[in-house]
Amino acid sequence: MENEVRALRAERGLSQQQLGEALSVSRQTINSIETERYTPSLPLAIALARFFGSTVEEVFHVNSNDQ
């Protein structure tokens, strides 16, 4: 699943560590989401979207391989 997490995080000048701490997950989890190796749970996806003042649909995009 493609996502805008890296771009949104970079826009705000945050490190993966800082974003992870804000969402109570590890830096590795943020890195795995950004590199699209891990698809977050719905609660974490919503928390990420809320953190960036956005919606889940704007942050995460389902591509044809995910369906």
Next chain:
Amino acid sequence: MSTATTSSRARWWHLPAFSLFLGAVMFAAAWIGDDLRAAIFSFLVMAAVAALFALGGRFETIRLMRQPDERWSAIDLRATAISGMSVVTVVIGAFVVELARGQDGQPWSLIGAVGGVSYIVAIAFLRWRS
């Protein structure tokens, strides 16, 4: 809504304490079995593991083992499933070999039965819960 699936419940000392507890159980078992050397060795190994978990908080992997987030919990679940499948494969293999040797298949049949029944109970419970 919480994104920290288990970290709020898991405490940093749970894993070291459990390692020490296991060490104490192994110590007692070996001591009862009249092998003081094995008892001390087992306890020291588990105490070293406990110390690694307790003092290794500087390392991210150990921090995650002590207080897993949702990705680590998912990894742990899959690793447990793989490990369980390995054990099941060995149990079935050993059971078949014992039968071929003219034995009754004990204790492998009992271990297999415990695994099978617990799997069915877990499936029923988790289906009921979800």
